[in-house]
Amino acid sequence: MDLPVFRAALDDWLDEHDAELRGEHAAGGSLDDHMDQLSHVKRTAYDAGWMRWGWPEHVGGLGGSSLLRAYLGEALTSRDLVEPGIYSMTEVLVPTMIDYASPELAALMVPRMLRGDETWCQGFSEPDAGSNLASLACRAVRSDDGWRVTGQKVWTSLAQYAQRCVLLVRTGTTESAHRGITALFVDMDTPGITVRPIETMHGAPEFCEVFFDDVVVPFDRMLGDEGQGWAAAMDLLPFERSTALWHRAAYLHRRLELLLDAAPAGSLDPARVGEVTQLLYAFRLRSRATQYRMASGGQLGAETSIDKVLLATVEQAVFDLAEDALADQIVLGDDDAAERWRSEFLYSRAATIYGGSAEIQRNIIARRLLDLGSDR
Structure with missing residues (x-):
C-alpha cells in the first residue's frame, strides 16, 4: 500500500472509530491512564491491521514502507489519542529487536509489543x-x-x-x-x-x-x-533520536495550534510566534528527511543527533511561549486544561536531557560529523 492511499484510508477509519479509540482513558490523565489508553489504541489499531503496516512480515507485520507506520504515529498523536513519549517506545525498541534478536524470538515478541499486549523498557x-x-x-x-x-x-x-x-x-x-x-x-x-x-x-x-x-x-x-551489545546500542540510539521524534513533532504542532486559540488577545508577540513556528517547521522538515532516508534503505547514525537538538529546542520554545501567554492558568489554574499545560511545561524542561542531553548531542555532532576532534 502506498502512502497516499494509506493516509486516506487511515484518516477515514480514525474518523469512524474516534469514540471507540478514546475509550475510558482519554489522553491527558495520569500516567496509568496514558498507559491504559496506549494499550487500548494499539490493540484496536493492530486488530484492524493498521499497527502492522510498515513492519516486516516475518515479525507479524504486513510489510510496506516505514513511512506508513510514521504516518500512523503522526495521526494518533495529532488527534490526541496517545501520548507521544510512551508511544515512541515501539519505534525505539522494535527495530533493534528485529535486527539483533534471533528470528524465532523476534517473531514471538514483536507482535506483542505492536498490539499493546506488552510494554518494553x-x-x-x-x-x-x-x-x-x-x-x-x-x-x-x-x-x-x-x-x-x-x-x-x-x-x-x-x-x-x-x-x-x-x-x-x-x-x-x-x-x-x-x-x-x-x-x-x-x-x-x-x-x-x-x-x-x-x-x-x-x-x-x-x-x-x-x-x-x-x-x-x-x-x-x-x-x-x-x-x-555496543553495536546493538548504536543501532538503537539513532531510532531514539530520530524516527521516534516524528510523532512528537505532530504533537507539538497540535499544541501550538491550541495555544494560539487559547491565548488571550494581545498576550502573544507576533514576532515571537513567528520564531517558534519557524523552529517547529525546521524540525519537522529535518525529521521528514530522516523518515524518507530510512524508508529508502539509508542507515541512521550520528546525524540523528541533529534531529534531537532541534526537537529539544522547539519543544522548550513552544512551552515557553505557552508559559508567557497562559501564565495565570499554568501557575494558578486548577481545571484539567490548566493542569495539562502546567504538566507539559514542566516536562519540556527535560527535553534537553532525555534521550541523550543536548551537550552530548552537540559533542557527537562536533566530533563525528564536523571532525572537530575530541572534547578532552
Whole structure:
C-alpha cells in the first residue's frame, strides 16, 4: 500500500472509530491512564491491521514502507489519542529487536509489543556511568542455567509497567570497554528484579531505578552475540533520536495550534510566534528527511543527533511561549486544561536531557560529523 492511499484510508477509519479509540482513558490523565489508553489504541489499531503496516512480515507485520507506520504515529498523536513519549517506545525498541534478536524470538515478541499486549523498557543508563555509556558496570556472568545479572540501572522509562527489558550488561574484561558489553532481552518478572519508580517534577513516575540481584537470563535471550551489545546500542540510539521524534513533532504542532486559540488577545508577540513556528517547521522538515532516508534503505547514525537538538529546542520554545501567554492558568489554574499545560511545561524542561542531553548531542555532532576532534 502506498502512502497516499494509506493516509486516506487511515484518516477515514480514525474518523469512524474516534469514540471507540478514546475509550475510558482519554489522553491527558495520569500516567496509568496514558498507559491504559496506549494499550487500548494499539490493540484496536493492530486488530484492524493498521499497527502492522510498515513492519516486516516475518515479525507479524504486513510489510510496506516505514513511512506508513510514521504516518500512523503522526495521526494518533495529532488527534490526541496517545501520548507521544510512551508511544515512541515501539519505534525505539522494535527495530533493534528485529535486527539483533534471533528470528524465532523476534517473531514471538514483536507482535506483542505492536498490539499493546506488552510494554518494553530500555536498561541502559546507570547512576555511576554518567554520559559515558561504555563505562556501565551492571555485570552478567555465565552459569550452567544462563547469564546471572547483578547491578543497577536508572532513568529506565516505564519499567514499572514493562514485561521485558532491553538490557546492556558487561560480560567481558577486554581492554576495549565497548567490546565487553552484551545486550540481553530480560523478562521483568524474573526473580531478583526490583523496580523503584522515580517521580519527576511534572508529577508522573515515568522513570525508575531497576536493581538486578543474581537474575538468571537464558543464553537464547541475547540480542546478537556475546560482546555485541555496543553495536546493538548504536543501532538503537539513532531510532531514539530520530524516527521516534516524528510523532512528537505532530504533537507539538497540535499544541501550538491550541495555544494560539487559547491565548488571550494581545498576550502573544507576533514576532515571537513567528520564531517558534519557524523552529517547529525546521524540525519537522529535518525529521521528514530522516523518515524518507530510512524508508529508502539509508542507515541512521550520528546525524540523528541533529534531529534531537532541534526537537529539544522547539519543544522548550513552544512551552515557553505557552508559559508567557497562559501564565495565570499554568501557575494558578486548577481545571484539567490548566493542569495539562502546567504538566507539559514542566516536562519540556527535560527535553534537553532525555534521550541523550543536548551537550552530548552537540559533542557527537562536533566530533563525528564536523571532525572537530575530541572534547578532552
